[in-house]
Amino acid sequence: EAALGCKTYFCDPYCAWQKGTNENTNGLLREFYPKGMNLSEVDPEELKRNLNLLNNRPRKCIKYKTSKEELLVTHRRCCT
Numbered sequence: 001e002a003a004l005g006c007k008t009y010f011c012d013p014y015c016a017w018q019k020g021t022n023e024n025t026n027g028l029l030r031e032f033y034p035k036g037m038n039l040s041e042v043d044p045e046e047l048k049r050n051l052n053l054l055n056n057r058p059r060k061c062i063k064y065k066t067s068k069e070e071l072l073v074t075h076r077r078c079c080t
Contacts, residue, residue, distance in 0.1 A: 028054055029054070032050045055067045055068045
């Protein structure tokens with residue numbers, strides 16, 4: 001926390017309601033890759049396309065910005 005200047009939160013095991021964004025993202029990933037699928041068999045270009053779709057999806061929890069937009073804003077704030 002001190003080195004990165006951000007808060008850290010650890011959820012309790014088996015408490016999905018404590019990690020809503022993570023559970024939501026897992027559900028979005030399941031649209032592309034079913035549970036139990038061996039991801040090492042996925043074509044790297046296909047994976048790149050699908051990750052791009054997810055990273056450019058507006059998220060309510062970050063005021064409808066995309067993950068990519070939020071990362072760039074945070075990076076500018078932190079490193080300039």
